[in-house]
Amino acid sequence: xxxxxxxxxxxxxxxxxxxxxxxxxxxxxxxxxxxxxxxxxxxxxxxxxxxxxxxxxxxxxxxxxxxxxxxxxxxxxxxxxxxxxxxxxxxxxxxxxxxxxxxxxxxxxxxxxxxxxxxxxxxxxxxxxxxxxxxxxxxxxxxxxxxxxxxxxxxxxxxxxxxxxxxxxxxxxxxxxxxxxxxxxxxxxxxxxxxxxxxxxxxxxxxxxxxxxxxxxxxxxxxxxxxxxxxxxxxxxxxxxxxxxxxxxxxxxxxxxxxxxxxxxxxxxxxxxxxxxxxxxxxxxxxxxxxxxxxxxxxxxxxxxxxxxxxxxxxxxxxxxxxxxxxxxxxxxxxxxxxxxxxxxxxxxxxxxxxxxxxxxxxxxxxxxxxxxxxxxxxxxxxxxxxxxxxxxxxxxxxxxxxxxxxxxxxxxxxxxxxxxxxxxxxxxxxxxxxxxxxxxxxxxxxxxxxxxxxxxxxxxxxxxxxxxxxxxxxxxxxxxxxxxxxxxxxxxxxxxxxxxxxxxxxxxxxxxxxxxxxxxxxxxxxxxxxxxxxxxxxxxxxxxxxxxxxxxxxxxxxxxxxxxxxxxxxxx
Amino acid sequence: xxxxxxxxxxxxxxxxxxxxxxxxxxxxxxxxxxxxxxxxxxxxxxxxxxxxxxxxxxxxxxxxxxxxxxxxxxxxxxxxxxxxxxxxxxxxxxxxxxxxxxxxxxxxxxxxxxxxxxxxxxxxxxxxxxxxxxxxxxxxxxxxxxxxxxxxxxxxxxxxxxxxxxxxxxxxxxxxxxxxxxxxxxxxxxxxxxxxxxxxxxxxxxxxxxxxxxxxxxxxxxxxxxxxxxxxxxxxxxxxxxxxxxxxxxxxxxxxxxxxxxxxxxxxxxxxxxxxxxxxxxxxxxxxxxxxxxxxxxxxxxxxxxxxxxxxxxxxxxxxxxxxxxxxxxxxxxx
Numbered sequence: 072x073x074x075x076x077x078x079x080x081x082x083x084x085x086x087x088x089x090x091x092x093x094x095x096x097x098x099x100x101x102x103x104x105x106x107x108x109x110x111x112x113x114x115x116x117x118x119x120x121x122x123x124x125x126x127x128x129x130x131x132x133x134x135x136x137x138x139x140x141x142x143x144x145x146x147x148x149x150x151x152x153x154x155x156x157x158x159x160x161x162x163x164x165x166x167x168x169x170x171x172x173x174x175x176x177x178x179x180x181x182x183x184x185x186x187x188x189x190x191x192x193x194x195x196x197x198x199x200x201x202x203x204x205x206x207x208x209x210x211x212x213x214x215x216x217x218x219x220x221x222x223x224x225x226x227x228x229x230x231x232x233x234x235x236x237x238x239x240x241x242x243x244x245x246x247x248x249x250x251x252x253x254x255x256x257x258x259x260x261x262x263x264x265x266x267x268x269x270x271x272x273x274x275x276x277x278x279x280x281x282x283x284x285x286x287x288x289x290x291x292x293x294x295x296x297x298x299x300x301x302x303x304x305x306x307x308x309x310x311x312x313x314x315x316x317x318x319x320x321x322x323x324x325x326x327x328x329x330x331x332x333x334x335x336x337x338x339x340x341x342x343x344x345x346x347x348x349x350x351x352x353x354x355x356x357x358x359x360x361x362x363x364x365x366x367x368x369x370x371x372x373x374x375x376x377x378x379x380x381x382x383x384x385x386x387x388x389x390x391x392x393x394x395x396x397x398x399x400x401x402x403x404x405x406x407x408x409x410x411x412x413x414x415x416x417x418x419x420x421x422x423x424x425x426x427x428x429x430x431x432x433x434x435x436x437x438x439x440x441x442x443x444x445x446x447x448x449x450x451x452x453x454x455x456x457x458x459x460x461x462x463x464x465x466x467x468x469x470x471x472x473x474x475x476x477x478x479x480x481x482x483x484x485x486x487x488x489x490x491x492x493x494x495x496x497x498x499x500x501x502x503x504x505x506x507x508x509x510x511x512x513x514x515x516x517x518x519x520x521x522x523x524x525x526x527x528x529x530x531x532x533x534x535x536x537x538x539x540x541x542x543x544x545x546x547x548x549x550x551x552x553x554x555x556x557x558x559x560x561x562x563x564x565x566x567x568x569x570x571x572x573x574x575x576x577x578x579x580x581x582x583x584x585x586x587x588x589x590x591x592x593x594x595x596x597x598x599x600x601x602x603x604x605x606x607x608x609x610x611x612x613x614x615x616x617x618x619x620x621x622x623x624x625x626x627x628x629x630x631x632x633x634x635x636x637x638x639x640x641x642x643x644x
Numbered sequence: 645x646x647x648x649x650x651x652x653x654x655x656x657x658x659x660x661x662x663x664x665x666x667x668x669x670x671x672x673x674x675x676x677x678x679x680x681x682x683x684x685x686x687x688x689x690x691x692x693x694x695x696x697x698x699x700x701x702x703x704x705x706x707x708x709x710x711x712x713x714x715x716x717x718x719x720x721x722x723x724x725x726x727x728x729x730x731x732x733x734x735x736x737x738x739x740x741x742x743x744x745x746x747x748x749x750x751x752x753x754x755x756x757x758x759x760x761x762x763x764x765x766x767x768x769x770x771x772x773x774x775x776x777x778x779x780x781x782x783x784x785x786x787x788x789x790x791x792x793x794x795x796x797x798x799x800x801x802x803x804x805x806x807x808x809x810x811x812x813x814x815x816x817x818x819x820x821x822x823x824x825x826x827x828x829x830x831x832x833x834x835x836x837x838x839x840x841x842x843x844x845x846x847x848x849x850x851x852x853x854x855x856x857x858x859x860x861x862x863x864x865x866x867x868x869x870x871x872x873x874x875x876x877x878x879x880x881x882x883x884x885x886x887x888x889x890x891x892x893x894x895x896x897x898x899x900x901x902x903x904x905x906x907x908x909x910x911x912x913x914x915x916x917x918x919x920x921x922x923x924x925x926x927x928x929x930x931x932x933x934x935x936x937x938x939x940x941x942x943x944x945x946x947x948x949x950x951x952x953x954x955x956x957x958x959x960x961x962x963x964x965x966x967x968x969x970x971x972x973x974x975x976x977x978x979x
Binding site for chain 1: 662663664665666667669670676677678679681682683685686689745748749752753756757759761766845846872886889890892893894895896897900901913914915916923924925927930932941942944954955956957
């Protein structure tokens with residue numbers, strides 16, 4: 072018996088030994104924690120084991136220590152399970168790319184349990200990774216939409232298979248993710264519309280019932296504004312009530328309706344009502360911290376006989392109608408206060424101590440400590456105007472220029488002037504004076520006709536002075552569609568060349584591979600994009616050699632590659 | 645075809661530095677100041693004849709002063725006294741032209757007569773003349789009637805032996821009286837003879853920028869050597885720069901290139917714009933450099949690194965063995 076037992080145990084132990092070392096090996100390679108192992112899972116009619124790890128799900132066939140199927144949770148769009156009645160218990164994973172993998176749980180006794188365990192774990196894990204994948208995709212889409220040049224580049228390079236999408240995004244996403252995270256922190260939070268409850272307009276569904284349309288936005292608003300309701304939700308759903316039932320009860324409860332007369336029933340919301348009352352009372356007690364605002368002076372003053380004013384004392388009895396009116400008013404005030412408080416309540420702990428708004432939320436109790444400083448700050452603000460003070464600006468250091476005449480000297484190189492002696496000067500001046508003293512304009516003989524005609528020749532197109540003008544701008548000779556195509560070629564070539572040149576100096580085997588790949592990419596680019604363009608412009612008789620510079624750049628890249636390759640060969644031999 | 649309301653004012657700035665014109669007269673007697681002035685007068689007359697509403701001013705840029713040759717302070721456009729118009733009216737010329745010519749001749753004679761030789765003042769006061777031209781344009785624009793447009797330009801005619809010479813500025817201001825508003829086109833034509841004077845650099849640049857602000861074109865007709873400052877002036881304000889190969893044909897060049905106003909120039913085939921050298925000069929040697937070192941405190945430019953800026957005496961750290969990257973200053977074209 073003992074032997075039999077041992078013999079029985081041995082195969083299973085052997086299997087375990089076989090599997091766990093494989094698992095360990097794989098673990099060592101991937102350094103991930105294994106969360107769940109399910110044996111006897113068939114995939115494509117092969118027996119094997121399913122492993123669920125922290126970031127991926129993998130399946131390896133029995134007897135082998137490698138995974139043949141491995142999917143990151145981020146790649147999985149959703150999971151599907153076979154309906155309960157079926158004999159085959161299966162779990163299908165659908166990836167973002169559209170492919171699907173099916174696992175068949177073949178362990179007779181525990182198949183259903185295994186499958187459900189796997190499904191539950193996946194259900195918990197998938198949402199975590201889902202956001203990341205979507206976010207990346209969204210980011211990429213946004214980037215492509217915002218920048219038409221990038222979009223064009225993407226079309227030119229990736230869609231036409233010149234380089235792969237990963238290479239394209241490799242250098243770009245890194246930058247944008249940093250910026251994105253920064254901007255995320257400083258993104259403004261959307262406030263809550265004060266009318267969110269009113270937006271849930273009930274619709275009659277034909278037979279004495281009311282249908283309320285609740286969107287997730289509205290639910291979020293309700294939770295944010297009334298944390299008591301959120302608490303109730305967390306307590307009751309999904310243990311006691313389903314979501315639908317919860318909301319039905321919510322709307323049915325008198326808590327929601329106008330007359331907040333506490334009926335004391337087993338309404339789960341009666342507590343909420345009591346909490347609200349308490350909150351409101353505490354809010355009133357705290358009052359407003361701003362010393363400039365005196366709410367208590369806003370009292371109803373009605374006209375008395377003889378047109379004097381009559382202040383209604385606080386102790387006067389009210390009629391029933393007045394009571395219900397005051398109840399509505401109280402609810403309005405409370406609602407508005409909660410909306411404001413929810414909008415101002417930050418996710419992290421409120422660090423700005425000087426804010427008076429922390430006290431408007433009736434449920435916060437730590438604002439009492441900060442009364443004196445707030446009052447002082449408010450008074451200070453009211454008294455002082457920044458503009459009217461002769462504020463001392465930041466301390467500056469005076470600029471001390473020793474040779475400021477240097478600035479006034481223009482960009483004229485110091486040449487040796489033609490110095491004339493004073494005798495020369497006197498001579499010239501006297502000469503001129505003589506000449507001009509008898510100056511009479513003789514406008515009929517201003518210049519000889521030969522001079523005039525040579526001047527005209529020089530000024531005519533092709534003349535001496537007009538040489539520079541014949542170099543018409545290339546942009547005027549080449550049609551615009553050819554120009555835009557050339558621009559696209561330049562951006563695409565620039566991108567490829569940038570990838571290529573960034574590989575040098577080639578230190579790692581990864582860079583080596585990349586260099587070779589980039590060279591083949593460049594060749595491909597040249598043959599698929601550049602040559603047809605060149606042929607096209609040749610056909611259209613555009614004589615200007617538009618692509619010579621592009622050819623030069625690509626040729627330089629080829630030369631560099633060739634040199635590097637020969638050097639590598641020389642080193643190897 | 646300018647309408648009645650368009651006024652075009654041309655201001656010609658003529659460089660009449662006597663020292664250099666005198667030397668030029670000794671070197672090349674066939675082209676002297678008289679011939680130059682004749683050519684300018686032809687240009688001025690042509691301008692006045694183009695449209696009845698065209699206006700003119702001529703400034704002589706001397707080494708001691710800048711003097712308005714036309715119009716005279718004491719002379720008004722409509723005032724044609726019979727005694728003064730002597731020889732001009734004899735040939736049946738448009739009276740305005742004859743009066744103008746006589747006036748110019750007289751003024752230049754007076755100007756030269758009162759020249760005093762002073763050895764240290766040999767440079768032409770071009771910046772001052774341009775400033776006067778701008779002020780004149782501004783004044784005239786204020787005197788226009790409501791509903792008149794004015795276009796003005798300055799023509800600087802200068803030629804450039806080895807040092808300062810005569811700046812011959814023809815400022816062509818076309819005043820166009822538009823029905824719907826006042827459009828003033830200013831064109832200053834500068835006829836330059838002398839060298840770029842280092843002392844007037846700041847003033848010159850200020851004048852250029854003021855002209856740019858006022859939409860006044862500055863044209864330059866250079867007789868001898870290229871002038872970087874005038875090239876910049878023309879480039880910045882949108883005027884034409886021309887270096888004339890043949891001085892004797894000055895009148896032809898003026899009429900061909902500088903007589904049409906800015907609107908008409910776009911329809912004509914004129915000499916293309918030259919490549920302007922906007923390089924800065926280093927403060928130590930006054931060499932034109934493209935890449936240099938700039939002090940971050942006082943913005944003075946040097947061609948070599950030095951640990952202490954000589955202008956503001958700020959000490960800079962000695963750079964590490966890898967040389968500090970020189971801040972690139974490419975100032976080729978500032979367009």
